[in-house]
Amino acid sequence: MGVARPASPTIVVRWPVRGAMFPPVKGWEGASPALRARYEAIDWATTSLGATASWTPALRAATRTVLDTQFPAVLLWGPDFHMVYNDAYAELIGEKHPAALGAAASEVFAEAWDHIGPLLEGVRSGGGACFYEDELVPLDRHGFLEECYFTFSYSPVRNEEREIEGVLDIASETTAKVIGQRRAEALSRLSDVLATVETKQDLRRLSLYLLRDLVRDLPAVDIRIPELPEEAPIAHSGSTPPALPSAPGTPMSGTSLFVEETPGGRVVWQPLTSFPRPGRPLPTLVCGISDQLPFDKDYRTFLRLVAASLTQALTRIDLLEAERDVAAAQRQMSVALQQALLTPPMEPDHLQIAVRYTPATDVAQIGGDWHDAFQQPDGALVLSIGDVAGHDLEAAAAMAQLRNLARGIAVATDQSPARILEHLDRTMEILRVETMATAVFARVEQTPEQKAAGLRSLRWSRAGHLPPVLLRPDGTAELLDEGGETILGVYRDVARTDLTVELAPETTVVFYTDGLIERRGIPLDISIEYLRSEISGLQHLDPEALCDHLLAHFAAHDQDDDIALMVLRARTE
Incomplete structure (x- = not known):
């Protein structure tokens, strides 16, 4: 008879369930010291996410992933989409940080919630991931409602039971690219238009036809040419732009951009001449400035390039008119000579x-x-x-x-x-x-x-x-x-x-x-x-x-x- 062997012990593995207690998150590895301090300063127990010791494995794992990447990323967790994000995302949302950390997305992004809220709900309810490229999402992140563009993806984050606990947002801001491309295309079209004009009337009419469609960069625009009557500045979009003042509040100097604050908003004046003459009225580009864009170096460069294109065309037209005057005088002299003979x-x-x-x-x-x-x-x-x-x-x-x-x-x-x-x-x-x-x-x-x-x-x-x-x-x-x-x-x-x-x-x-x-x-x-x-x-x-x-x-x-x-x-x- 063989020797009876003792029965092998039964090993039971129990996976943690939601709501069970875990060791608290320590160190917030991957975050910068500044962001780590922000995380540690939050009393998570007072949020709907609860104390970090109660966070689910899915939330804990996703948090580590977000903090370990240098790409802008945020977790939008639970029914209120509370936010957990990394340093890159903190930079992306500007002055909304640090108040956004742990807060509900509907409160953080109230100005854009009508747009992004349904997208998040769709992902959380099982509609699958979504992807958007160069999407317009206006944000109030620097003290004003800003025209912003993003390429982003909303993806579901599931637990072991395949239940969706939250949404992962990986985003990249493309505002500079979109606006830069828009302005470059506008300058190219303006150059094409100006290459063919031979009169100041055509220059003003065709240029305004193009520029008044650029309502995001130029909510109001006019080209003031002393010898031409003014036209009503109606935008092609059908909306009535802000009224532009008839003259600067204080005298302009030189040919650089002259900026002034008016009751209707910021206005830029740019003389359209390379050779200003004292006491002689100058053709001028007058623009209203968008209150949804920072008036930064790129914006000012765009306005200078528009003005430079118009100045070059006006100079060429002046030369053409001078040539026509000389040719007309020669013609008159020749015809008079021939008729006399x-x-x-x-x-x-x-x-x-x-x-x-x-x-x-x-x-x-x-x-x-x-x-x-x-x-x-x-x-x-x-x-x-x-x-x-x-x-x-x-x-x-x-x-x-x-x-x-x-x-x-x-x-x-x-x-x-x-x-x-x-x-x-x-x-x-x-x-x-x-x-x-x-x-x-x-x-x-x-x-x-x-x-x-x-x-x-x-x-x-x-x-x-x-x-x-x-x-x-x-x-x-x-x-x-x-x-x-x-x-x-x-x-x-x-x-x-x-x-x-x-x-x-x-x-x-x-x-x-x-x-x-x-x-x-x-x-x-x-x-x-x-x-x-x-x-x-x-x-x-x-x-x-x-x-x-x-x-x-x-x-x-x-x-x-x-x-x-x-x-x-x-x-x-």
């Missing part, structure tokens, strides 16, 4: 001439187009039209010089159009007239035989110029496109050709410069053909009416070149 044409018996000169709409595009009609010593009528290269005051001056040289040559030599152009080439070389030009010279001639038959001849020569259009009495139109030799001012000795066409009574000839028909992207030969087809059938219009019709049909409101137009009609004798 482009004298009314001579009209011998039975010849009718109408002329038009239209300057380019661009103030910088003052040019050298001309038309002329005068008689040679033998009584023949000479007509010329031309276009000097370039679009500036020098081109206008060169036009005057060439026109007068051509007149002198034509009157002195009594020669044909081709010979006049040849002499003009040599004269330009000798006198060192360093310019180039296109031109058509024409001469209306009549032999005794033609006079008896009521006919005339048009002798012409082209120096690189566009071909005239001949409109016959039956309404057919054709281009006088023969010839067309080298433009003036290129070679000294160019052999030029005279060409002749018969002019029956009521025949019309249209001379023009390229500004009438030349358009970007359209080949010149197509534009010339279009002009010919448009003139076709207009034989019923007299020269004055035909000029008006062609300008109305072809001249653009934004034409970038001068237009010279001359229409000749041979009348019945």
Whole structure:
């Protein structure tokens, strides 16, 4: 028989139950000395959590976890969500610490409880953890209700029976990131808007359209420009912003931010100029300051950058306006010079001439187009039209010089159009007239035989110029496109050709410069053909009416070149 062995002793393990007594929490390991002193100063027995010796294992374990992490963390325990947190969280809630330690969250965060209370209740009732990124949670933690943003997670803390005893909140403040990104995007949009404006009216209107949407940073904003009327500062959100004062309470000095307290809140004034002039009103940025943000270095830097962007744009507009004034003065001078030189044409018996000169709409595009009609010593009528290269005051001056040289040559030599152009080439070389030009010279001639038959001849020569259009009495139109030799001012000795066409009574000839028909992207030969087809059938219009019709049909409101137009009609004798 074997030896009987004694029965093995039964070991019973009993887990602590809620409400049982445990050794009190000692040391508050993980907390800083200052926070540890705060914990030890609290009479926990007077709170709903009870003396630390009665804390449940779940609460004790979770407290150690929270105190051991350097990330902002807080336990919200029991039905009233009493708070146990670490040093990082104490810094996050600002002046709410140390009163928040052991207090009910609904009392600590009364200003945000309508938002966070339902979230905590949802986690505690078994709805599961929740996570929010860059969530707006306004807090009163520095003596005012502050615009704050947090990324945080609410997670349930369970005991061994899987019951939820509390909620763990792990949080990170993202206020600086959210507001910094918002301001950077606003400055970028403002820069894009200001890059395109060319007037102070547009600058003010478009800038305010953008800035008045930034109600969290700029609850009220205006741009005061002395020469512009003020506008009602209505925000795009539909709310009426605080009223801004009409002027600072005390004089501003320099160009730095000028801050003053007003009954409606803090107001910042920023002159929008790099060169203030004593006694001269300055454009000014006027802003109301948010009472939910600290007026710190970042806020002031944002306002300075807004003002700097506006100042730069205003300076550029001032320069543009100055350039426009100079260009307008040059244009006025050029137009006056051309109009003084482009004298009314001579009209011998039975010849009718109408002329038009239209300057380019661009103030910088003052040019050298001309038309002329005068008689040679033998009584023949000479007509010329031309276009000097370039679009500036020098081109206008060169036009005057060439026109007068051509007149002198034509009157002195009594020669044909081709010979006049040849002499003009040599004269330009000798006198060192360093310019180039296109031109058509024409001469209306009549032999005794033609006079008896009521006919005339048009002798012409082209120096690189566009071909005239001949409109016959039956309404057919054709281009006088023969010839067309080298433009003036290129070679000294160019052999030029005279060409002749018969002019029956009521025949019309249209001379023009390229500004009438030349358009970007359209080949010149197509534009010339279009002009010919448009003139076709207009034989019923007299020269004055035909000029008006062609300008109305072809001249653009934004034409970038001068237009010279001359229409000749041979009348019945």
